[in-house]
Amino acid sequence: xxxxxxxxxxxxxxxxxxxxxxxRNALGAAGTAALMTAFETLAADPDCRAIVLTGAPxxxxxxxxxxxxxxxxxxxMCRHEAETARMARRIALLPIPVVAAVEGxxxxxxxxxxxxxxxxxxxxxxRWNLPEVPNGWLPPWxxxxxxxxxxxVRARLLTWGVTEVDGAEALRLGLADVLAEDxxxxxxxxxxxxxxxxxxxxxxxxxxxxxxxxxxxxxERQDAEASRVFxxxxxxxxxxxxxxxxxxxx
Numbered sequence: 001x002x003x004x005x006x007x008x009x010x011x012x013x014x015x016x017x018x019x020x021x022x023x024r025n026a027l028g029a030a031g032t033a034a035l036m037t038a039f040e041t042l043a044a045d046p047d048c049r050a051i052v053l054t055g056a057p058x059x060x061x062x063x064x065x066x067x068x069x070x071x072x073x074x075x076x077m078c079r080h081e082a083e084t085a086r087m088a089r090r091i092a093l094l095p096i097p098v099v100a101a102v103e104g105x106x107x108x109x110x111x112x113x114x115x116x117x118x119x120x121x122x123x124x125x126x127r128w129n130l131p132e133v134p135n136g137w138l139p140p141w142x143x144x145x146x147x148x149x150x151x152x153v154r155a156r157l158l159t160w161g162v163t164e165v166d167g168a169e170a171l172r173l174g175l176a177d178v179l180a181e182d183x184x185x186x187x188x189x190x191x192x193x194x195x196x197x198x199x200x201x202x203x204x205x206x207x208x209x210x211x212x213x214x215x216x217x218x219x220e221r222q223d224a225e226a227s228r229v230f231x232x233x234x235x236x237x238x239x240x241x242x243x244x245x246x247x248x249x250x
Contacts, residue, residue, distance in 0.1 A: 049197035063108025085141030101189035112142030136238030
């Protein structure tokens, strides 16, 4: 497996760790592809009954790697984000449950990646935010998962990115399902995943399949529409200034 993604097998569980701590586990092309491969490989393993997705400290995931995106033209950016969207949508279609364990930052695409999981455990001090609109563009994928969790009015406010919420507020809003004390989100997610893994596999699979249309209804089409809007936004002055700023960072 790519060094950006590490897998720790613990009996019927697989702990999938985003492993780019120097970049706050930002998602680049290589990491996104490796994460998709990890999901597919684990889903095909009959001994794997649940996945816990987490990130190496200090973050769960800071979203797309803007340094990498800043080196691309707009069509290439859209292709990059479309692949990330495809990977995140795949979580809902896996036959086994995926539990997110969020400590530190869950920003932008990292926040949406967490929300794409079946169950979300957040640390009390975790920071949840969508910074895309302040950066100059609509989030290019995953807004259906946000809508499914919090409804359109709250989703709109969160998408504007003017509010950053902690773990307790994430739980209250419905972004997260379980609140853990700081430093314990992974352990709590593992305990929950173990309980899910102990259930009859066929019934877990059937339950996930039954609810999938409600959680991800029309997600592929909505991602395509968001990508179209993102492409237009990415050509605007504010977006170009943001990308140029990240492109020159070391």
